[in-house]
Amino acid sequence: MSDPGAPGVSVVICAYTEDRWADVLAAVASVRAQSRPALETLLVVDHHRPLLDRLGEEYRETAGVRVLANAGPRGLSAGRNTGIAASRGDVVAFLDDDAVAERDWLRHFAEAYDDPRVLAVGGRTEPVWASGRRPDWFPEEFDWVVGCTYRGVPDGRVRVRNVLGGNASFRREAFDAAGGFATGIGRDGSGRPLGGEETELCIRLGRARPDAVLLIDDRAVIHHRVPEVRERFRYFRTRTYAEGLSKALVARSVGAGKGLESERRYTTRVLPAGVVRGLRDALLARPGGAGRAAAIVAGVLTAAGGYAVGSLRARRDGVTFSVTPIGEGGHD
Structure with missing residues (x-):
C-alpha cells in the first residue's frame, strides 16, 4: 500500500510508432505492477x-490509463509537455516507451520527495541487448x-546537474518555476537521434530555483x-555526432559554462580512464579491449x-527555442 501522505505520481510515456507496440504494452504493464501505485499513466x-x-481502444476500459x-x-519535448499539462500528480515521472520499470521504481522516486528541496529525481537505466x-x-x-546509465555516473543517491529523461521524475512546481x-532541442521526428532536452530543462530549473536539489537514485x-x-558502430557514430549537435543547442540556450559543466569532467576524467x-x-x-579504446576515441571525435x-x-541561423509555460494543467 502507498503512504497516504506521499505525493501522487503521474507517469507519462510518449509513443510514436506502432513498431514498438509490444514494448509500449510492457511499459504500461510495468507501471501498473508497481509496489507504490501510480496515480495515473498517460x-x-x-x-x-x-x-x-489503437492504444485508445486497447486501454478504453482500463482504469488509470x-x-x-x-x-x-x-x-x-512537446509530447512530454502535453503529458505534464494533462497530469494530476504532485510528481510527474517519465518512462521510455521501450523500457520496463522494476517493481519499486516509483517507491524510490517518491521517498526522495520527502525532502521539500528535491525537485527532480532520476534513476538507473540498464540496457537489454537484442543480441x-x-x-x-x-x-x-x-x-x-x-x-542507458553510463560508467561515470555516481553510485547511490547523489546530487546531479541533470537527470536523464527516459527514467526521471519532477515535482510539479519544477515546471511552474x-x-x-x-x-527545438531533442528528438523531433526527423529521424536524427538528438537529445539534451532534459539537460537544458534541469539547468533552467537550477537558475530559476538555486536552492533546488536534483538527485539520481540508482535503486530506481x-x-x-x-x-x-x-548495437552497430554505424549507429554509435551517428548518435555521438547528434549528441554534439544537441550539446551545441543546449549551450546556446543556457550558456556553455553550465551547458558543458558535467561534460568537461566526463571527457577529461572518465573517458581517458x-x-x-x-x-x-x-x-x-581480453575480448574487445582495443575496440573499446578505439570506440571511445571515435566517440569523442x-x-x-x-x-x-x-x-x-546556431550562430548562422540565429536559432531560438520555445519553452512552454505548463501552469496547473490538470492538477487538482
Whole structure:
C-alpha cells in the first residue's frame, strides 16, 4: 500500500510508432505492477493517428490509463509537455516507451520527495541487448548512446546537474518555476537521434530555483531495450555526432559554462580512464579491449565534430527555442 501522505505520481510515456507496440504494452504493464501505485499513466502519442486509435481502444476500459494526442509540434519535448499539462500528480515521472520499470521504481522516486528541496529525481537505466549480450567493442562509458546509465555516473543517491529523461521524475512546481521542455532541442521526428532536452530543462530549473536539489537514485531501475541496429558502430557514430549537435543547442540556450559543466569532467576524467582500461584489456588478451579504446576515441571525435557544426549553424541561423509555460494543467 502507498503512504497516504506521499505525493501522487503521474507517469507519462510518449509513443510514436506502432513498431514498438509490444514494448509500449510492457511499459504500461510495468507501471501498473508497481509496489507504490501510480496515480495515473498517460500515454502521449506523437502525431500518429493509427497508433492513437489503437492504444485508445486497447486501454478504453482500463482504469488509470489515459491515451492522449501530442498537443504541440512533433517531437518528444512537446509530447512530454502535453503529458505534464494533462497530469494530476504532485510528481510527474517519465518512462521510455521501450523500457520496463522494476517493481519499486516509483517507491524510490517518491521517498526522495520527502525532502521539500528535491525537485527532480532520476534513476538507473540498464540496457537489454537484442543480441543477448553487450557487443565486445561497446564501451560502458558510452551507454548513453543507447539511452542507458553510463560508467561515470555516481553510485547511490547523489546530487546531479541533470537527470536523464527516459527514467526521471519532477515535482510539479519544477515546471511552474522553469516551464516545460524546450521545443527545438531533442528528438523531433526527423529521424536524427538528438537529445539534451532534459539537460537544458534541469539547468533552467537550477537558475530559476538555486536552492533546488536534483538527485539520481540508482535503486530506481528500469530496463531499456536496445534493438540490434543500435548495437552497430554505424549507429554509435551517428548518435555521438547528434549528441554534439544537441550539446551545441543546449549551450546556446543556457550558456556553455553550465551547458558543458558535467561534460568537461566526463571527457577529461572518465573517458581517458576508459581508454586506459581498454588498452590494458587488450594487453591481457581480453575480448574487445582495443575496440573499446578505439570506440571511445571515435566517440569523442564525432561528438566534437557535431558540436562544432551545431555551434556554427546556431550562430548562422540565429536559432531560438520555445519553452512552454505548463501552469496547473490538470492538477487538482
